[in-house]
Amino acid sequence: MSLKLFKRGKIWHYRGTVSGRRIRGSTETEDKTRAQRIAAEREARAWKSHLDGPAATLTFADAAIAYREAGKSTRFLERVEDYWKNTLVRDITAAAVKAAARKLYASAGAATRNRQVIVPTQAVINFAAENDWCAHLKVKRFKVDAKIKEPATLAWVEAFVAHASPHLGALCLFMFATGARIGEAVSIVWDDIDLAAGAARIRQTKTGDERIAHLPPRLVAAIANIPSNRNPTDRVFRYVNRESVRKPWDKACERAGIKKLSPHCCRHGFATTMLQAGVDVKTVAALGGWKDVATLVRVYAHAQGDRTLTNVIFGTNLTQADDEKASNS
Numbered sequence: 001m002s003l004k005l006f007k008r009g010k011i012w013h014y015r016g017t018v019s020g021r022r023i024r025g026s027t028e029t030e031d032k033t034r035a036q037r038i039a040a041e042r043e044a045r046a047w048k049s050h051l052d053g054p055a056a057t058l059t060f061a062d063a064a065i066a067y068r069e070a071g072k073s074t075r076f077l078e079r080v081e082d083y084w085k086n087t088l089v090r091d092i093t094a095a096a097v098k099a100a101a102r103k104l105y106a107s108a109g110a111a112t113r114n115r116q117v118i119v120p121t122q123a124v125i126n127f128a129a130e131n132d133w134c135a136h137l138k139v140k141r142f143k144v145d146a147k148i149k150e151p152a153t154l155a156w157v158e159a160f161v162a163h164a165s166p167h168l169g170a171l172c173l174f175m176f177a178t179g180a181r182i183g184e185a186v187s188i189v190w191d192d193i194d195l196a197a198g199a200a201r202i203r204q205t206k207t208g209d210e211r212i213a214h215l216p217p218r219l220v221a222a223i224a225n226i227p228s229n230r231n232p233t234d235r236v237f238r239y240v241n242r243e244s245v246r247k248p249w250d251k252a253c254e255r256a257g258i259k260k261l262s263p264h265c266c267r268h269g270f271a272t273t274m275l276q277a278g279v280d281v282k283t284v285a286a287l288g289g290w291k292d293v294a295t296l297v298r299v300y301a302h303a304q305g306d307r308t309l310t311n312v313i314f315g316t317n318l319t320q321a322d323d324e325k326a327s328n329s
Contacts, residue, residue, distance in 0.1 A: 003039045005032070014039040018046035025061060055134045060084035060092065060121075063128040072127060076116040079104060080124075089125055094139040097121050101142070110142035118142075149299065152176060152261055152269035161222070163256035168248055170222040171237040175266035176273075178202065178213040179288025182263040186239045191232035195220055204289050211289055271296060 003016040003023060012035035015024035023046055027035040045057040064081050068074060083100055084092065101117035108116075118139050129136040152160075157176045161169035175185050184202050192201040198215040215223070223236065239245050245263060253260045267288070274284045281293055290296045 003043045005035055005039060014042060016043075018043055019050035021046065021050075023062070024065065055090050058089045058128060058133050059086040060089055060124065061086050063089055063124050063133070066131070067124045067127045070127065072123065076120045077124070080117055080121050084121070089128060089134045092121070092125065092137065094137065097137075097139045098142070110144045114141045114144065149268050150259075150261060150265060151272040152265040154269075154273070156258055156261065157266065157269070159256045159258050160252055164252040165248070166222070167226045167236075167238050168245075168252060170219070170226055171239070171245070172263070172266055173219045173222045174200075174215075174237070175263060176269050177216050177219045179267050179270035179290075180213070181267055181289075182242045182245060184289075185263075186235065186237055186242055186245065188236045189233055190228070190230045190236055193223060193236060195224055202289065209289075209291075213287070 002018050003014040005012050005014055005027075007013070008026075010030045012027045012029060012032060013025065014027060014035070015022075017023070023042065025042065027038040029035050029038065045059075048057050061081065061084070064077065064084075068077075080100070083104060097118055098113075100121070101113035104117055105113050118141060122137055122139050125134065125137045128134050154176075157172055160172050164172065171185055174180060174188070175182065178185075178200065180188075180202050181204075184204060187203060188200060192203075193215075194200070195215070198217070198220055200213045200215055202211050202213050204211060226236065228234065228236075242263070249263060250260055270288055271284055271290075274287070275281065279287075281297055285291075285293045285296045288296075
């Protein structure tokens, strides 16, 4: 038998090469005799795939292993792997994927079901399709109601900082001044910060890239005031992940007597403030870590409510126009 058994803890696993293809997996049993049968069946499927084509035997588990080994994103993958297990990929239809999303996240909203079930399932299967192992899969997303995002303003941020701990206040300022996502911000370690140069290295969670962000003097002072021994590998803002920020963040909002905005509203505020200050959209996208300028415009660029802004077409000074309106009131 080409597949060899080995133990991981109490459970038997198999691995080996069949017809030039690397295979590994768990038998999910402590019984060696049963494990041998499972491994033999898996090897038989591998030979069937070799003779009849990969689609005849390709399971989601096998496709997921190949997907992982290719270095693809594994975010939200584990739960869908556990759900599909050895289901043949050819039997996974769009309807089956949507049913899985409803079952796995019964009380969740459409966005969560799309992000945590449809996206990873489709990614694995379409990766396999790109390797000619199966057909591509198209799944229509659940409809997500558009939410109006409210950006944080400088006044909101300053009120928040005044009622937050030094490290939480600095986190808020960091997101507002750099456009960092909450996951990116909490991952910053002291080795990423250069206070003398007023710069920080941000590892971008969505794109996998890195960027160097400028730290304005107000932010440099806030970070410098965080009590810390500044061990290079310690997290600057102390939080282990984005979830651990939520409770202290909400309490700071309550103490400040301000509207409860999410941390992401600070990134939103960065984009909105920069755009309304006249910074061109391409520069804002680069400074804030957006790869897609169209997304920045669609999601973050708010229309200003003053209809008289069109006076600029004829060269009217807006400040003068405001003064005239005030004197006539």
